[in-house]
Amino acid sequence: MAQRMRPAKRRMKMTGSIKEKRVRTGFGYDVHRLTEGRKLILGGVEIPYEKGLLGHSDADVLLHALMDALLGAAALGDIGEHFPDTDDAYEGASSLELLRAVSKILFCHGFDPVNVDVTLVAQAPKISPYKEKMRENIAQALNLSLTDVSVKATTEEGLGMTGAGLGMKAYAVAVVTERIEKC
Numbered sequence: 001m002a003q004r005m006r007p008a009k010r011r012m013k014m015t016g017s018i019k020e021k022r023v024r025t026g027f028g029y030d031v032h033r034l035t036e037g038r039k040l041i042l043g044g045v046e047i048p049y050e051k052g053l054l055g056h057s058d059a060d061v062l063l064h065a066l067m068d069a070l071l072g073a074a075a076l077g078d079i080g081e082h083f084p085d086t087d088d089a090y091e092g093a094s095s096l097e098l099l100r101a102v103s104k105i106l107f108c109h110g111f112d113p114v115n116v117d118v119t120l121v122a123q124a125p126k127i128s129p130y131k132e133k134m135r136e137n138i139a140q141a142l143n144l145s146l147t148d149v150s151v152k153a154t155t156e157e158g159l160g161m162t163g164a165g166l167g168m169k170a171y172a173v174a175v176v177t178e179r180i181e182k183c
């Protein structure tokens with residue numbers, strides 16, 4: 001990394017006007033309640049399970065945390081501001097569609113995602129068979145390669161609300177670079 005930085009710094013000294021791409025980090029967190037009679041959608045994948053997450057949209061907790069991390073990296077607010085749950089337009093909305101919209105918002109403000117890392121906290125069901133499809137969905141929506149998208153899952157060892165199966169949580173980190181040119 002240090003070696004890669006050197007030429008840009010040298011250029012900056014010579015011209016005094018070429019700006020280096022700024023790297024920024026964002027963090028996101030979300031929680032949804034589990035309830036009967038709802039589909040379970042995580043990372044844009046429908047997962048067979050006896051319960052689903054409750055919410056105005058499809059309640060994809062994993063993508064919600066990710067969108068907040070991306071918006072946070074760009075200091076562009078949060079998903080509640082961009083897609084208010086009081087707006088009927090977002091009732092039952094696909095969070096994968098909303099992720100595509102966030103990707104466009106970032107692009108227009110001059111931000112390009114570099115890599116993202118998401119951790120889902122859920123006692124059940126087992127997520128591992130669906131992780132690759134989630135990574136693909138996210139990579140496609142953000143125009144990233146698979147290797148730049150990490151999806152992990154863990155439990156809280158039966159403790160707390162996730163342990164009791166009352167809900168699921170997700171944490172996400174996103175790194176973006178800032179372009180000089182905007183839309």
Ligand SMILES: [Zn+2]
Pocket residue numbers: 030031032055059060061064
């Ligand atoms: Zn949410």
